[in-house]
Amino acid sequence: MTQSFYITTPIYYVNGAPHIGHAYTSIAADVMARFKRLDGYDVFFLTGTDEHGQKVEKAARDAGLDTQAFTDRISADFKAMADAMGVSYDDFIRTTEDRHKASCAELWRRIERNGDIYLGHYEGWYAVRDEAFYDESELTTRPDGTRVAPSGAPVEWVREPSYFFRLSAFQDRLLTLYEENPEFVAPSSRRNEVTSFVKGGLLDLSISRTTFNWGIPVPDAPGHVMYVWLDALTNYITACGFPDENAPRWHYWPADVHFVGKDIIRFHAVYWPAFLMAAGLPLPKRVSSHGWWVVEGEKMSKSLGNVIEPRKLAETYGLDQIRYFLLREKPFGTDGSMSHPAIVSRINVELANDLGNLAQRSLSLIARNCGGILPARGPATEDDTALLTAAGALLDLVRVNIDRQTFHEGLEEIWKVIRAANGYIDRQAPWALNKTDKTRMGEVLRVLVDTIRVVATLLQPVMPSSMARMLDQLGVSADARTFAALETPLTDGQTLPPPQGVFPRYVEPVA
RNA sequence: GGCGGCGUAGCUCAGCGGUAGAGCAGGGGAAUCAUAAUCCCUUGGUCGGUGGUUCAAAUCCGCCCGCCGCUACCA
Numbered sequence: 001m002t003q004s005f006y007i008t009t010p011i012y013y014v015n016g017a018p019h020i021g022h023a024y025t026s027i028a029a030d031v032m033a034r035f036k037r038l039d040g041y042d043v044f045f046l047t048g049t050d051e052h053g054q055k056v057e058k059a060a061r062d063a064g065l066d067t068q069a070f071t072d073r074i075s076a077d078f079k080a081m082a083d084a085m086g087v088s089y090d091d092f093i094r095t096t097e098d099r100h101k102a103s104c105a106e107l108w109r110r111i112e113r114n115g116d117i118y119l120g121h122y123e124g125w126y127a128v129r130d131e132a133f134y135d136e137s138e139l140t141t142r143p144d145g146t147r148v149a150p151s152g153a154p155v156e157w158v159r160e161p162s163y164f165f166r167l168s169a170f171q172d173r174l175l176t177l178y179e180e181n182p183e184f185v186a187p188s189s190r191r192n193e194v195t196s197f198v199k200g201g202l203l204d205l206s207i208s209r210t211t212f213n214w215g216i217p218v219p220d221a222p223g224h225v226m227y228v229w230l231d232a233l234t235n236y237i238t239a240c241g242f243p244d245e246n247a248p249r250w251h252y253w254p255a256d257v258h259f260v261g262k263d264i265i266r267f268h269a270v271y272w273p274a275f276l277m278a279a280g281l282p283l284p285k286r287v288s289s290h291g292w293w294v295v296e297g298e299k300m301s302k303s304l305g306n307v308i309e310p311r312k313l314a315e316t317y318g319l320d321q322i323r324y325f326l327l328r329e330k331p332f333g334t335d336g337s338m339s340h341p342a343i344v345s346r347i348n349v350e351l352a353n354d355l356g357n358l359a360q361r362s363l364s365l366i367a368r369n370c371g372g373i374l375p376a377r378g379p380a381t382e383d384d385t386a387l388l389t390a391a392g393a394l395l396d397l398v399r400v401n402i403d404r405q406t407f408h409e410g411l412e413e414i415w416k417v418i419r420a421a422n423g424y425i426d427r428q429a430p431w432a433l434n435k436t437d438k439t440r441m442g443e444v445l446r447v448l449v450d451t452i453r454v455v456a457t458l459l460q461p462v463m464p465s466s467m468a469r470m471l472d473q474l475g476v477s478a479d480a481r482t483f484a485a486l487e488t489p490l491t492d493g494q495t496l497p498p499p500q501g502v503f504p505r506y507v508e509p510v511a
Numbered sequence: 512g513g514c515g516g517c518g519u520a521g522c523u524c525a526g527c528g529g530u531a532g533a534g535c536a537g538g539g540g541a542a543u544c545a546u547a548a549u550c551c552c553u554u555g556g557u558c559g560g561u562g563g564u565u566c567a568a569a570u571c572c573g574c575c576c577g578c579c580g581c582u583a584c585c586a
Contacts, residue, residue, distance in 0.1 A: 050586080053586080167584095189581095190581090192581090193515070193580070197581070197582070199514095200582070202583080205583085229584080263586070264586065270583090345535070348546095349534090352548075353548050354549090356546065357548040360545055360546060362545085364544070425544080426541095429542080432544090434544085501546050503546080504546070
């Protein structure tokens, strides 16, 4: 039976337009989803939008739209962005869907039945203007005695009834979870932060609000809507059919990896497992968090006006090129920077020169000197064996890196083989063998084709359309592009299509 | 303030107890099959500072300096 694998992106909050950060998370998750599919897993890949909460209600009002109409529009834009970036999701969930409302209500009831929800009061310093609560320590007192928020807005002490989740009861179980599953939070620096946060003591969590309506109603508690994070996190089980354990997708739960940005680790690594424990449901296996992109040396922000629109980037540089850059340029878990020269360098040096040109020079020699016929392997020389062995070891190396979300290291491993292949073709000089030993020339070219085939097969998750074209040119049929298919040699003597460059160099547009 | 991390070649970083490494950039050469793409050789660092442990420290420990992260409900 095929093993299942469940991957999620966060569901994106619809109070603003999609930017490169959203695209980055989704592309990384997509690469893992595509990789697992090619590796023989039954993959379920989920993305979607988070549509409740006061901020959405307000954003809709500001836009002069009905709240649902507003979320419909923004959600559609996120979906269009995912499609434009080649994100191969299997389901796109929206928290305003009926299936999700039913799922949240049931999760609430289960937690309540286990005694981990109680009614209390939520109180604190509230700034009406900011629609936010502030801690005592954040406030300043004016000469006239009034307290104001950091924004300058006056605050007042408010007290409202609220349901609470008994988070404090889960401290030990959470610590045991991190202890027994060191891979639960990635990267490890984040795991340390999460652990020390939990060790510092957990307070119960307010999980209902009475001050606005745009949310999922708390069962049997008129006037209360659920805290947005309880609502949002539940999407991961809703999509599996919760609470119907006979649903066709229920077997995917628990998730294998939740991809998240570093800003929302706590919700995924502390609250979410606690909610699930309280409901008696299995826990996800891993929460993998990534860092931010700094753009042209500046932190990306709306006020600086340097927010990167992902579709624009793909237009300028090419979708596969951008997907490659995002995963290659920096380690997944850390912050890193993106700049025009850096993108151009990756495209021209690694894609055009190292890989594109390697394929082009190998294939055009076959086209010209072998009549376009794929030559057979010969007896392997030491040099042949060295290259083929390196290529043969690649799948295992890349798989380990994908499993750890160390995408940049996996790509580096692939590039080591590409560089080795460029060294090989120079040493073997098939263009010279054309005059002295045509048989050996063919054998050398076949070693190159077989090596490029491995590389192109493994790169499909990152650059799906470019690698499809490269595999076409290598004579790999469309149904033989899985990792398992690498075991089967290509058919000798087949006619290859005429080679065409896959990665053009980026040239600056004339001003 | 507390806890944690980082500081290694011009740039981005790996190494984490045994005579300093990679990629890019720079310099020289070879080749000419290829997207003027490739290959080979090479310049370059007192591994933030300072004490200590050790036969041996970038690697372990202390202190100092400089950056950064986390330190709860509002994404």
